[in-house]
Structure formats: structure tokens, C-alpha cells
Amino acid sequence: MISRKHLWRVMIFFGSATLAFASPQNQDAASETPLPQDANQYVREIVKHELDAADQDHTHWRHRFHREDEKNNYDRDVIDTKDGQLARTLLVNGQPLTAELHAQDEERMKKLVEDPAERAKREKRAKADGDKAMQMFRAIPDAFVFRYDNPKSDNPKDDGEENGLVRLAFSPNPHYDPPNIELKVFRSLSGKMWIDRAAGRLARIDGQLFEDVTFGWGILGRLNKGGTFAVVQKDVGGNHWDVIAIDVSMTGKAVLFKTINKKQKERLTDFRRVPDDLSISQAYQMLEQGADAVSAASQSGVAKPSGKQ
Numbered sequence: 001m002i003s004r005k006h007l008w009r010v011m012i013f014f015g016s017a018t019l020a021f022a023s024p025q026n027q028d029a030a031s032e033t034p035l036p037q038d039a040n041q042y043v044r045e046i047v048k049h050e051l052d053a054a055d056q057d058h059t060h061w062r063h064r065f066h067r068e069d070e071k072n073n074y075d076r077d078v079i080d081t082k083d084g085q086l087a088r089t090l091l092v093n094g095q096p097l098t099a100e101l102h103a104q105d106e107e108r109m110k111k112l113v114e115d116p117a118e119r120a121k122r123e124k125r126a127k128a129d130g131d132k133a134m135q136m137f138r139a140i141p142d143a144f145v146f147r148y149d150n151p152k153s154d155n156p157k158d159d160g161e162e163n164g165l166v167r168l169a170f171s172p173n174p175h176y177d178p179p180n181i182e183l184k185v186f187r188s189l190s191g192k193m194w195i196d197r198a199a200g201r202l203a204r205i206d207g208q209l210f211e212d213v214t215f216g217w218g219i220l221g222r223l224n225k226g227g228t229f230a231v232v233q234k235d236v237g238g239n240h241w242d243v244i245a246i247d248v249s250m251t252g253k254a255v256l257f258k259t260i261n262k263k264q265k266e267r268l269t270d271f272r273r274v275p276d277d278l279s280i281s282q283a284y285q286m287l288e289q290g291a292d293a294v295s296a297a298s299q300s301g302v303a304k305p306s307g308k309q
Contacts, residue, residue: 046200059240061079062273063242064269073093084112144172170193188213209227211225248264
């Protein structure tokens with residue numbers, strides 16, 4: 001879901017009421033079942049499905065990660081382990097690493113592998129971010145008013161389904177009272193959501209700020225009207241859903257009038273299953289061997305992602 005493990009990573013950044021709902025033999029039946037008339041109830045069921053799936057999926061994966069922002073442009077080979085992720089930097093600004101950058105990257109990786117305190121510090125940060133993301137994700141059905149969206153149809157009963165995806169539009173719920181500053185942004189956000197009906201999984205969410213968002217009467221900060229984000233996730237193999245694309249474009253002011261100009265693009269590709277009990281030291285050895293050192297692809301029979309982006 002929208003957690004970086006993503007919004008399903010960003011909020012994830014990203015199960016139905018039962019495991020059987022997502023099993024292959026029940027997907028056709030799920031597609032044929034009428035959708036709830038109340039779109040918010042449907043979204044509530046999907047959010048529960050996402051949270052259940054996150055709790056139940058303990059598989060580990062290797063993937064290629066590409067990120068661009070206002071400061072960096074890099075590619076990494078990333079491996080999930082029982083001790084957290086480990087990643088080797090492959091390219092910076094599209095070019096192989098210099099000897100100096102390679103040495104710095106090796107030092108960064110070795111510190112994570114050899115220093116439990118460093119890993120614990122990283123895990124503490126990740127948990128804090130993840131808890132906030134979970135809170136935001138759980139709030140979605142209450143914070144917004146959803147409706148089935150099909151602009152090509154004049155039939156109000158048309159649920160907007162196309163190519164197996166149910167499309168919904170959302171806008172702020174005027175009765176929602178955000179409990180903290182992070183959730184305040186929901187009052188100024190609208191957009192669209194796509195749900196894979198057969199799998200019961202969130203496939204994509206696009207959002208846009210339709211007005212400025214101020215924090216502390218503008219003293220603490222402001223996000224400008226027009227900011228956007230988009231998150232895409234899909235089944236990358238073995239019924240494991242993960243974020244494959246994140247795009248963020250936000251501007252504003254932070255505390256002491258520091259300018260915010262956040263443009264971020266992330267792409268995750270080439271997912272391959274690795275052993276579920278893989279240690280971080282074993283992942284380091286795999287990264288040392290190169291991009292083809294994946295020993296557990298046969299566990300799930302997966303290769304590259306398939307389906308629409």
C-alpha cells in the first residue's frame with residue numbers, strides 16, 4: 001500500500017476482509033459482484049484490504065530503483081532483507097560511479113551491514129514515517145467524499161469501470177476534522193483513484209491541491225495551490241503488490257520562509273523474489289556479485305512486472 005514499504009510507501013505509498021478475496025479462483029467472482037452503491041463504503045473495503053495485505057505479506061524482493069529530484073538523479077540495486085533494505089548505487093546522473101563515489105557507497109553499505117546501532121536508528125526513522133503513513137491511509141475513507149467517475153457516460157449508475165479498473169473521483173469531506181497537522185492537507189486535496197476490481201487493490205491515485213494549505217496561520221509553512229502527486233502500484237509477481245511509480249510536484253514555504261520546491265520522480269522495476277529469511281550480510285554478498293545474483297526467483301516463478309503501467 002501507499003508505505004515506502006512505500007505512500008502506499010508515501011502514505012504507499014499503499015486486502016480485502018479475507019485472504020480468499022485476492023486468491024486467483026475468486027477474482028472472476030469479485031469482478032461480477034455488484035459494487036456497493038456507496039462509493040465511500042467501497043473505498044473503505046479497499047483500504048482494509050490494503051492494510052490486511054500489508055500485514056500478511058512478509059516476502060522479500062529485489063528491484064531496480066530510479067530516483068530524480070532537484071538535487072539528485074541516481075539508480076540503485078535494492079534488496080529487502082529481514083534486517084531492512086540494502087542498496088548499491090549503480091548510476092549517478094546516468095553515469096557509472098567514480099572511484100571516489102564508489103568508495104563512499106561501499107562505506108555506506110558496510111556501515112549498515114556491520115553496525116546494528118545504525119540499522120536500529122534507520123529502523124526507528126522508518127517506523128515513525130510508516131506510522132504517519134498508515135494514519136493518513138486509514139483516514140482516506142473519512143477525509144474524502146468519493147463517487148464513481150465515468151465522464152463518458154450520462155448514466156449516474158455507471159461505476160466508471162474500464163479495463164478492469166474502477167475509477168473514482170474524490171473531494172474533501174466538509175465534515176471531516178483532521179486530528180493533526182499532517183492530515184490538514186486533506187481538506188485542500190482532490191483527485192482520482194483507480195482500483196483493480198478483480199484483485200481488490202488500489203492501482204493508482206492522483207491528487208492535486210486546489211487551494212493553498214497553511215500551517216500555523218502561515219507562520220510554520222505553506223503549500224501552494226496546484227501541487228500534484230501520483231502513485232502507481234501493481235502486482236509485480238506472485239500476488240505481491242508494490243509501488244512502481246511516484247511523482248510529486250509541490251512548492252511553498254517552510255519555517256523561517258525556506259522555499260519548498262519539491263519535484264520528485266521514482267520508478268521501481270525488475271522485481272525478483274529473494275529468500276524470506278535473507279540477512280543483510282547475505283544481501284551485501286549478492287550485491288557484490290552483481291545484478292544477476294538472485295537465488296530465490298524460483299520461489300514464486302516471477303520475473304519482470306507485467307500489465308499496464
